[in-house]
Amino acid sequence: MPHTAEAPDPLLEWRSEFPTVEATLHFASHTLGAMPRGVEEALRHYAQLWKSRGIRAWEDEWFQLPMETGNLLATIFGATPGTVSMCENVTLAQAVALSAVEFAGPRNRLVCTAEDFPSVLYLYEGLARRGAEVVRVPARAGRHVDTADVLAAVDERTAVVALSHVLFRTAEVVDLAPIVKRAHQAGALVLVDAYQAVGTLPVDVKALDLDLMTGGSVKWLCGGPGAGWLYVSPRVAARLEPALTGWFAHADPFAFDSGPTRRDLGARRFMTGTPGIPGFVAARPGYEIVARIGVPAFREKSLRQTARMIALADEYGFGVVSPREPERRGGTVCLDVPRAGEVCQALLDSDVLLDHRPEVGLRLAPHFYTRDDEVELVMKKVRDEVRRLEKGASA
Numbered sequence: 001m002p003h004t005a006e007a008p009d010p011l012l013e014w015r016s017e018f019p020t021v022e023a024t025l026h027f028a029s030h031t032l033g034a035m036p037r038g039v040e041e042a043l044r045h046y047a048q049l050w051k052s053r054g055i056r057a058w059e060d061e062w063f064q065l066p067m068e069t070g071n072l073l074a075t076i077f078g079a080t081p082g083t084v085s086m087c088e089n090v091t092l093a094q095a096v097a098l099s100a101v102e103f104a105g106p107r108n109r110l111v112c113t114a115e116d117f118p119s120v121l122y123l124y125e126g127l128a129r130r131g132a133e134v135v136r137v138p139a140r141a142g143r144h145v146d147t148a149d150v151l152a153a154v155d156e157r158t159a160v161v162a163l164s165h166v167l168f169r170t171a172e173v174v175d176l177a178p179i180v181k182r183a184h185q186a187g188a189l190v191l192v193d194a195y196q197a198v199g200t201l202p203v204d205v206k207a208l209d210l211d212l213m214t215g216g217s218v219k220w221l222c223g224g225p226g227a228g229w230l231y232v233s234p235r236v237a238a239r240l241e242p243a244l245t246g247w248f249a250h251a252d253p254f255a256f257d258s259g260p261t262r263r264d265l266g267a268r269r270f271m272t273g274t275p276g277i278p279g280f281v282a283a284r285p286g287y288e289i290v291a292r293i294g295v296p297a298f299r300e301k302s303l304r305q306t307a308r309m310i311a312l313a314d315e316y317g318f319g320v321v322s323p324r325e326p327e328r329r330g331g332t333v334c335l336d337v338p339r340a341g342e343v344c345q346a347l348l349d350s351d352v353l354l355d356h357r358p359e360v361g362l363r364l365a366p367h368f369y370t371r372d373d374e375v376e377l378v379m380k381k382v383r384d385e386v387r388r389l390e391k392g393a394s395a
């Protein structure tokens with residue numbers, strides 16, 4: 001049931017923290033979450049510190065900032081402090097993690113799926129030139145990744161199972177539990193790309209028993225570009241020695257020791273060179289809000305609003321590409337409408353924020369700051385634009 005004046009939606013109290021959601025109809029948190037008001041102040045503070053303290057800014061704040069930021073993220077997905085390493089993006093986080101895996105001998109396989117994000121698929125292609133045998137599990141009809149197909153691809157030749165938790169095109173949730181179990185039975189590591197999950201779907205790395213997990217901040221965490229992260233389970237961290245590394249991964253970076261590398265035992269172990277401080281500074285206000293509210297409340301609201309969007313899509317005769325079953329659906333609704341690219345552009349031009357992807361159509365996502373009346377409004381705007389274009393075509 002929609003929230004009413006008698007039972008107001010408590011999540012909407014946070015709306016005033018996000019100026020963009022008042023200025024636009026914001027349905028794009030699967031691609032770029034709204035900017036928290038606190039980001040401007042945080043970046044101003046960053047510039048002030050640099051200006052006034054110069055080199056001393058490292059000691060004052062910057063050196064510790066990546067670890068503190070990782071620890072804040074850890075609270076969002078149930079990780080132990082000291083297990084989340086900050087970097088620039090998911091591609092780099094995965095490259096670091098996979099540079100610690102030997103793809104040699106009989107155990108040289110990386111199992112992924114055809115629906116993983118292209119950037120990591122390109123990375124796996126590169127690993128194939130360096131000895132990895134990449135097994136790409138194909139999708140079934142409707143771009144569905146079937147758990148049984150992934151399970152069948154994993155055996156004693158598998159070094160790593162690397163796959164998305166929520167598929168970026170269709171928002172299908174991949175059921176990780178049986179995959180993790182099978183991978184571990186076979187002696188393989190599990191590396192999950194949780195970018196489309198963390199911040200909209202409750203994720204608990206310990207309950208899922210993940211070895212490695214990557215994500216970024218641009219989307220559901222409302223953290224903007226420049227802040228990717230890698231979680232490494234303490235169970236495997238000490239035996240992983242990334243080849244893609246740098247002086248920030250050293251136990252004592254300021255010893256400027258020429259090697260061999262003595263690696264840090266905490267989150268710095270998986271960092272590389274000088275960290276991208278402004279990206280992490282900008283990401284923190286979003287993380288703080290998400291951590292404070294807690295993702296379960298987001299999920300409950302998201303399921304209610306995305307169900308309403310699907311009901312309206314049925315009423316308007318649009319195809320629905322994302323799963324209809326709540327437990328299989330992430331935070332995004334994908335609509336198969338005619339001329340999706342043109343519909344998307346026309347809506348963007350009128351301050352409706354959404355996107356589209358080839359072969360799946362429009363992607364729209366409410367988030368915790370979305371009002372119920374906006375759900376109705378955005379769907380009507382899509383319907384009207386589709387009709388306008390159809391009329392134009394037949395005129």
Ligand SMILES: Cc1ncc(COP(=O)(O)O)c(C=O)c1O
Pocket residue numbers: 088089090091092117119164166167168193194195196216228
């Ligand atoms: C599932 C998933 N993984 C990764 C990315 C992006 O990776 P990167 O941080 O390397 O740009 C995205 C979206 O941009 C995504 O949806």
